[in-house]
Amino acid sequence: MATEKPAAPPAPRAIAKLPEAVVNRIAAGEIIQRPANALKELIENSLDAGATTIRVTVKEGGLKLLQIQDNGSGIRKSDLPILCERFTTSKIKAFEDLSSLGTYGFRGEALASISHVAHLSVTTKTRDETCAWKAAYADGALIPLKPGGDAAPLPCAGNDGTVEDLFYNTPQRLRSLRPANEEYARILSVVTAYSIHNAGVSFVCKKASSSSSSTADVNTSVGASTLDNIGLLYGEAVRRELVEVVAESDELGVKVRAWCSGANYQAKRSTFLFFINHRYVDCTSLKRALEAFYSTLLAKNTHPFVYLSLSISPAKIDVNVHPTKKEVAFEDEDEVVQLVCEKLAEVLEKQGESRSYKVQTLLPTNGTPTAARTLAGSAATATPAASSSRKPSTGSSTKPAKVAPNKLVRTDAQSQTLDAMFPTLPASSNSRTGDKTREAADDDDRPSKKRKSDHDPAFATQLAVQQAKQKSARVRIAQSECALTSVRQLRKEVVEARHEGLDALIKGHIFVGVADLVTRKSMIQHQTKLYIIDHAAIGEELFYQLGLRQFGRFSRIKLQPPQDLRKLVQLAVDRASGEAAAKAAPSRIVERVYSTLHGARAMLDEYFSFSISDDGKIESLPLVLPGYSPDMNKLPLFLLRIGAHVDWEHEKPCFATFLRELAFFYSPAPSPTAPLTPPSQDQVDAQKRMIQHVLFPAAKQYLVPPERLLKKDIVLATSLEALFRVFERC
Template sequence: MASVSMVPSIRRLDETVVNRIAAGEVVQRPANALKEMLENSLDAKATNITVTVKDGGLKILQIQDNGIGIRREDLSLVCERFTTSKLTAFEDLMQIGTYGFRGEALASITHVAHLTITTRTADSKCAFRARYTDGRLREDPRPCAGNVGTQILVEDLFFNMAARRQALRSPAEEFNKISEVDSGAPRPCPAQVSRYAIHNSSVGFTLKKQGEPAVYLRTPPRSSALDNIRTVFGAATAKELLQLTHEESSLKLSVSGYISGVNFAAKKSTMLLFINHRLVESTALRKALEQVYSSYLPRHAQPFIYLSLQMAPEMVDVNVHPTKNQVYFLHEDQIIELIQKKVDSLLVGTSAARTFYTQTLLPGASSAPPAADLPPAKAAARPQQTVRTSHRDQKLDTFVRQAAAAGAGDGENGAAAAAGAAPQSVRPVELSSVLSLREEVERGCHSGLRRLLAEHSLVGVVTAQLSLVQHQTRLYLVNHRRLAEQLFYQICLYQFGALGLLQLEESPPVRELALLGLEQKDAGWTEEDGPKEELADCVCQVLQRHADMLDDYFSIQVDGQGRLRALPLLLDHYEPPIAALPGFLTRLATEVDWETERQCLHDICREIARFYSWTPATDGAVGEPARLQLERALLPAVKEQLLPTGRWADDGTVLQVADLPDLYKVFERC
């Protein structure tokens, strides 16, 4: 028998150890930390949320919103455990209507990372910045500049948990868990920005990597769930979805969402389930719906399901798991059976439209079914219904002699003398003037044109300014120069303060470039304007005077000697037209309203956009370098990012030139 002295005594764990253990349970990886912060932003009634990530969120994970902010006097409590504004008594859980309620999320993050909060409320004259370690303030909050809302910056996640950090996947895979539609996991990762963007379609979401000009995800505010599904999962998925709505008063239940029809089949199942707006998992419901689809889809084919369930709060128990991605609810079997029947009735109603094809066997061929499963046969499209699906299909170039394509215009977009694109740090500043300009863009977005540009296939580049594209069975002539100008304007707005840097090998004097710009035919210079030399000096002085602002916000670097050091890098693999540089610098100094903040930023963005989208005034053939830039960089970016304005439907920017069914009617009459 062991002696009493050999029996270990029970001791109370140190508070730091307790908190770190709890933190490891709540924050398992960067995606979990982001989920908690996203939900806080949504609880704060934000309408715009921007997420910035570096090294998969392990180095930097930043979220910025325009919500109600945090009061200065609450900053000392906000990162302590079990402090919250959403719950006062345990009974309140029965009526909880917010995402958060425990007061553990931010506290947990501070025990495994360095956390900084910058926030401002509507009635505060300035913002306040506070830094935290182990749930406590490092120092008193300091006043700083900032807009209404909150920015949370998480740095060096799991810096003090080497085993946890080593167990995580590569930064690229961790970023996929934050951003990608399907992370490859057997169950959906609950922290994906895309899933919150689909369900919260009234909120604008932006996801980007720090220092990179490309935006990985952007959905405009006041959108729709279907539009955001199209943005995230693609047009091929969106067009196959069926809308599901149902209300059951006896269960105080409302069901809405979109499910794929019988003609949709994916390799992996996708299920987005929200219960009372909370992203959760339900293995029972998933299996029940997969059982329904097994009667309609080919073997190994999987459906797409997005469901939002609204039920009385007292029917749902959200306090099940620290990550809050599991819930229990009353009448679970009855609710699952009801949803099963509703989905089945929708699929039955559409299955009559399915077509199955048979093939006559060749003499001597066996009639036995093959051992391996084959993909379902596809119907041969009628000629008048043929839809181009890829820019790799036969293009206009096939019908044009190569000599012509390689002739005129080879040097139009002369190679930029760049030593490389040095990424610029993302600034935490969100000016109200920039936000209002973004809102203006989003408010003017035309949904029909947006769908056309997002789903189009390139037929070919016609001239330096025009291209042919196909959408469904219609052929359109688009002015890609105007599309490019609007695209670059929007990039300047949405990457404000975080544009890439295009370092110039040689730093030309701004004054000499201005002289060249004034001598160009379209400069508009007359003798009444004064000597060109004096105007060139003025251009140089103006740009030097505003050099700090141009560098910080737009990556345009003019040094103290009046030399141009760098230009903004707006798009990967797209070089600005150096031939237009003199005119750009001249207009930048003379056409910008430097006195009014909003107008100044608008004018600078416009001038940068005009510079980047400049094309020679010619209707001749497009040179090979310019054509490749259009096909490989510009038009794909238009497809993914551009929010088109409604006036393009009337001013000839997007012009329908043919419709295949109508053309075939003409041919039939002939």
């Protein structure tokens, strides 16, 4: 019986260019996702025009009518023909202008996108013109105001922009929207946020009605302050509970101004209004850090109110990361979040009246109060940035919710520590009495024995001094400005490889201790879980990312005296090849590595501060992390590896492989070639201190952990819940 032949694969489809109208409509759907997005763009245009009065009228949740009237500077008649063409704007002239952007708009896509999914008309008048001009648009072009008429703008009176029949030509989007009352609620939230932030600008928002005297849902006055508008829109009960938070950091180049609720505030849902450089945005790291902060301050099932405005240098912020501009990216995000939480804790500590509480920073070193999420990447409760000891006043009946014992996590540095559970081994002596005396003395010196109570003044002073030293020792590593496309791509790859759950673990962990230097194992705690972590792998990834961060702007480790490059390479080759083969090919390897590094010395010095003199002496090495010293026993191997493993022919692979080898040199992994003498106990202790007080705090601050670290470098040892199940059987 003849077998049937398999069907031939289908022929490949021809690739065709999409019509411009289709492209524009697809792009419009990304930018204008719902009526609230369209209104946000129109409000920002009014504010850019210097308006002091903005009036919004809405019909059927903005789908039938969305009109905005303002007293801004207006649009010139000569600009109306191209007003709704894509990428036409008065805000910027070149891409470099984004680094000094002082306006809301910059892409020139908002009005164009609206015109592709709605019927748009604009009535505008400048101060120099004798009358206003009205124009209608469809698909980015002028159309006649009346059928059969001329498409040119017509003279009239008024100053407004009107959007009608939104999404009339995209039925799928129209069906996916919420009911009209819910869409109107979203519109109100946008108007409310901008009216609070732009105190001094009058905002009115109301539903369209046949009666001109219908009540407005938002109605703020020109002379009102931010706090006045909050009281008007959210109620006097909210206004009374707010405290002002003001902070500034010249080092970070940021100014903070906020109104935040205190310990007595109670609400069933959170309210977060975040403005970054006057732009209404979502900031996940700020939101989760503040939620974590308030979770230890407020009663169960109550949530905070936070209005927060950040002013950051335009050169440090990227506003072009989201189609609707709802998200922005800025430098030193973790440090800014930490600054906000620390200042808020300081203000609330002084402000507390009906409740007395103290603030204890959970992260003891360089860490940031970033959100803690599950390793699966789902949103979860964040690591608290502060813990509080609440004492309800006599007038308050609120009782803190009881936490199950298997969920309790130690967050107070003054409570008893694990070292109280272990006996101190005294030094050997012939006198039993001497042993007991020394044991008692050692036992008394133990930190946990010094803590008579949580309110011991001597210990509190000591703790404050230690925290001040840790804070002053924080290292800030600014990211260098680099125009090389290859470096930008490598930095982007690091960000895209970030694992959200692992990032929460690293930034929210508590260091437990170094378990073993030889096997490169340390232990950390995150919430109720204990992890075994390969500190060498974590360090290697950290040093690679720090190398990318400082590309072209490394500090130097100067070698005194300079070391001979050829001799060091020879030493590495001898160790690697062994005594038997030391007389053959290794000599050619030494010369090849030497000539490669000597020939690339100009590039190495310019980009990596790796200086090699003309006569082959190593004068300086790159300093990747201030306060951290690499193992110089690994220097010969480092030179051999960069000579043999670095791709010197292609730019991007060259930078990537060199930085990987530099990270290997800096990592706390033991040298593959055993040192001549074993390290002393002082050297071992110094390395452990370096890992605990320099490496892991820097990882909290700068590491963007990739998912591959989860495969073998981070292992869950146990959890509090698991230990409770074990001990319940005993």
